[in-house]
Amino acid sequence: MIGDEELLRRLRDEVGVPAGDDDRLAVKLTAAQRYVAAAIGDTKVEDELLADCIVACAADLFNMRDARLGVMQVSDTTVEPFRISTDPLRSVWPKLKAAGILTGGMVIA
Numbered sequence: 001m002i003g004d005e006e007l008l009r010r011l012r013d014e015v016g017v018p019a020g021d022d023d024r025l026a027v028k029l030t031a032a033q034r035y036v037a038a039a040i041g042d043t044k045v046e047d048e049l050l051a052d053c054i055v056a057c058a059a060d061l062f063n064m065r066d067a068r069l070g071v072m073q074v075s076d077t078t079v080e081p082f083r084i085s086t087d088p089l090r091s092v093w094p095k096l097k098a099a100g101i102l103t104g105g106m107v108i109a
Contacts, residue, residue: 002051004029007058010051014059025062032058035088039103040096049099056091064088 004026011025012018032054045053064086096103 002047007033007051007054010055011058011062014055015062017062025058028058028061029054031061032088036092039089039092040101041103043101043103045096045099045101049095053092053095056095057088060091061088 007029008022008025011029012022015025017025035057036050036053040050040053093103
């Protein structure tokens with residue numbers, strides 16, 4: 001099992017947050033671990049795949065703050081909204097499927 005410190009480091013790299021803003025990252029990491037655990041249930045998953053899924057989910061959760069109600073502004077010069085999924089596992093389902101792990105991804109609306 002990959003430790004929390006390593007997951008936190010990977011998440012920090014993924015979202016581009018420098019060291020020092022670990023509180024919010026840790027909260028999102030904890031939530032992501034719970035979401036992913038619930039998604040895979042009792043299925044055995046390799047440590048690296050599990051870590052990748054947790055970090056991807058945590059990054060999505062972290063970035064949702066900039067996309068309230070699933071809409072975010074694409075750039076400073078553009079006011080066109082970009083709609084994103086509010087499913088916290090949206091990046092996890094295809095990773096699990098690609099690894100041959102069939103889960104209930106279609107259950108979440």
